[in-house]
Every structure is written in C-alpha cells, then in structure tokens.
Amino acid sequence: MKTDLSPRIKVIVYGLMTVLLIPFVFPTWWMVTSSVKPISDIFAFPPDIFPRRFDFSTYGRVFELQPFAQQYWNSAYIAALVTAGTMMFSSMAGYAFARIRFPFANTLFMIVLIGLLIPAEVTIVPLFQMFLGWGMINTHWPLVLIPIFGAPSVFATFVMRQFFIALPKELEEAARVDGLGRFKIFWTIALPLARPALGAVAIFTFLHSWNLYLEPIVFLSSPENFTLPQALTQFTDAYGGALWNVQLAAATMTALPVLIVFIIAQRQFVEGLAHSGLKG
C-alpha cells in the first residue's frame, strides 16, 4: 500500500479493511472461544464475544469420545505421505513436460490438465469399485493414492511445469558439459532451484489432504481409521445431538497445524504460485 495517503484516507481505508476482516476472522474467533465455553453459553443471547466462564474440560472429552490421538496421527501421516508423493511425482512430471522433447508432449499435457475439470463426486463411485476390487476399503490407501495421482497432483504438475519452463536452458547445458545425465540434472540442479514452487506445492497438497472429507467418508468405516474432518462429525451425545463445545475444541485442534503451516509459509506459497505464472 502507498504510504503517501492522507491521514483521512488512511482512516477510511483501514476502517474498511477492519470491517472486511470480520467475516474472515469471526468464525475462527467463535470456534476458539466456544471451545472453552459451557454448552449453554454458546447459545446465550445476546451472544458472548468473550467467554464469561471457561471450561477446558472439553479438550479432555475430545480424547474420551473418540480415538482422537489415533485420528490425528492418521491425518498427519496421510497428509505427509500425500505431500511427499505429490512433490516427487509432480516435480518429475512437471520437469518432463517442461524440458524433455517427446512426441505429443503438449497434447498429453492438455489431456492431463483435463483431469482438473472432472469433479471428485463424478469419479468417487468408480474409484470405490476399483479399491473394493483391490481390497483397500477401510484402509488409508485410497486417501494416499487418489490425491497423488488425481487432481491435486495435476495442479501441482502444472505449477512445477511452469516453474521449470522459466529455468534458463543454459543451466542444463552447463550441467551437461559438466558431465551430468538427465536425472542428475533434474536432481542436483533443477530441483534445488525449484524450492519456491515445491514449497507452494507442499503447502497446497498438505492442506488439501488435511481437509479431505468426501474420500474418507466413502472409504473409511472404523473410528480408529478416521481422519480429522470425518472425526469432527462424531462428537454427539447419546441421542445424536451435537456436543458443540467438544466439537469446536476438536475443530480448534484440527485447524491449529493448518494455521501454523500457513502463517509460517504463506510468503513462500504466494511466491511459488507467482513463479508458476498463476495469481495466488
């Protein structure tokens, strides 16, 4: 923002920004504060913006009602595997599409991109049939394999390809003269330089996997196999009524790593997308 705005304009601009901030910040604020309120206070009218009474036992009950630690671990290791796998495959595919001249490369890339246009809901039934045939229902395999070879990876491949296209050709020529083969050029020259794009891919993929909801509810049936988004729907009383404060405590814990990752890496995320020629 320009710094030469007059004080009056500044007040208006900052005031407007503050108002616009409310719809983005309020849900998070409500989630965090409600997680430490007794359930009756959540529905108090007029609503309490700041909690009057604190009840931290909700956080303990999260672990009593569900195998939440196990579910946390499930989400974490699945997201880690998906992130690592997507980074590996998308960087290699992106490099191949950007740098290796082979017949119909552009046509093939277009076909790959078309994958982005197909909604997950369209493919979920055939995928269920496929994984059923492979005996992988109620395992984590579908949640790992689908993102790595599905739409998120296609998007990641696109981001990586755009980055590698912009990498000077002379660097590779210099590496060839220095004695490197194709894979070593990719591994020791291109990939280390692609860190901003890889960072963006990592964050995007991690978030996607962490927030995945449709696939877990289709493929998983045992609570100990659940991932966090699916587990969040399970905090109910004996009559199926939602335990809002417990659920919001679980939601707060679920959102925490995402917030931390994004706060730490948001700059890299934006830079990475900028490198890809995309607007963040």
Place this chain on the structure above:
Amino acid sequence: MASVTLSDVKKSYGKAAVIHGIDVDIADGEFVVLVGPSGCGKSTLLHMLAGLETITDGTIAIGDDVVNDLEPKDRDIAMVFQNYALYPHMTVAANMGFSLEHRRVAKDTIAERVKWAAGILGLEPYLDRFPRQLSGGQRQRVAMGRAIVRDPKVFLFDEPLSNLDAKLRVVMRGEIKALHQRLKTTTVYVTHDQVEAMTMADKIVVLSGGRIEQVGAPLELYDRPANQFVAGFIGSPSMNFIPGQVGASGFEADGVTLPCPAGTPIGTKAIYGVRPEHFTLSPDGIKAEILIVEPMGSETQVTMKLGQTSVIGLFRERVAGMPGETIGITIDPAKTHLFDAVNGQRLG
C-alpha cells in the same frame, strides 16, 4: 590441448537447413573466433562442437577422435555461456569444483584446482559467496574459472561478454586473451562483435547464413576481405561502398572519379570499397560535401557526399567545416577494394 577439425558439418531442423557444410581446421592452442551477424549459425556451430546439438552431416574431430556421437561430458571440452549459467544455489567454490566433484576427483585435488583457478582469476575473496552476491564481471570470471579447473582440451566461449557494459567488456576481453596466452588451450570463441573478433583472435571465421564467408588472420580479413560481406562486417565504422565501373582514369562512380588499383579491365561494373579511416584530408583533393560532423575527441567522423553517394570518413584531424561546406579528400589506391557488382566477390 588438441586440434579441432570440422569437416562438411551440416545442420538442419526438419527441412530448414541452417548450417550448409562448414570446413574449419583449428590448430592446437589456437584462438579462433566465429563471428557473424545474428542468425548466421555461429552459436549453433559452437553447440554442435560442444555436443549440445546433434549434427545432421559431416564430422567433428577433437584431436584424433571423431566426437559426432559423444556426449558433451565425453568430449573433454569446457564452455562459458553468454549468461554465465552459474548454479545459483551453489557457492563460487562449489560452482567451480562441481564438474570435478561429479567426476569423483579427490576432494583435496578439487580444492587445490579451485584455489589455483581462483588465484589466476582473482576470485579468492569470493569463493564462499553465491553468484547473486557477485557483479557481472565477477560472475563472468567464475564462469571462466569453472571452465579452467577442468583443464579441458578445448575452451568454448558463447558470446561471454555480451551482458557486460562497454568498459568491463574491454577489461574482460584482455583477461580472456591473457588467460589464453597463459594456458595455451585451444579456444573457440563466438561473438557478433567484430572488435572482439579482431582484438582476440589468432584466426577469424566469418559466417553468414550458415556458410563460411572467409577464414583468416584478423588483419588479413581487414586488408583483403574476400567479398563485400566480409568487407562490410570487419571494421568499424563499416567500409563505404560506391557502385560504378572501372574507367581509364580511375573508378567512375555517379558524379565522381576515384583512384583505384590497376589491373581490373576497363568497363568492369563493380562496387568500390574504401574504409572511413583511409580518407585523407587534402585541400587539393576530390571535393566532397559535408553532411554531418561528429567530433569524438581523438578523431572526427564526417558523413559526406562523394558524387551522389553518402560516405563516412574518419579523420585523426579536427574538421572545422560545417554541413553544406566542401572539403577535399584523397584516397590511397592501394587501400581501396573492388568487388564484383553481381556476386560481391573480390576483384583483383
């Protein structure tokens, strides 16, 4: 070190032929400059020599070995690129030692070689820096350092000075020349700058449209250009060309008769060539009308009308005349050139 021989080397991209059969012999330790305008094929030729481009036909030999099918790494060459092509994520020392490290040379030896190269190029204080922390000239030196640590048979330079400012270019030109004199490694250097070619080369290969126009020592090309293209390309400002025909008393152009060397049959239609620096001021000489006077301090460049043709003269003296005035000039016939009016080849 090794000689390099290019025999009938051709290159086509599909049906488009870009190199039409190049024959060049480069002696062991020679500094050869490939020069020509943009698109003449000089960089393509260098890339073929490096193994970065395949060749369509012909043979390339380094020493006694035909290297047509060898990968760049197996040709024992080192290349310096136009934009330096330093690995941005590696320090200067790592950049310079990278190829040796990849060839599993002992760490002590690598450190020794890098130190030796850095010493020659004045890079010792910068070994731990990254390329982004260096100036253009320093990056260029690192690129050269990366080439010399390997002690290759042949150095290849692809327009290495074109990204530098004019002053630094002159400095680096001297450094490259000094490096060659010190190491005596066979060098092939590509440039579009004829001044670089003239000042650095033992031998110049002038290319145009994927063909060799002339091969020779710098002064040989300057004194006896084989054709009108080479005559116009070598020398700055360019040679003046005046169309006309050989007459009994000299070269008869439109509105003026100029002295020319004897031996060309009278009546021959030709292009008369004279370099700007080969005009001499003389009050009794041929009259020319001044169009523009450009004083440059050490010399004066004058655009003038000789007969009906506009030409450029370069004089050591200061020219006091104003546009529209007339000056007298003389030309030494021994320093003039005649080219065939049809094919541009040298006459006589």
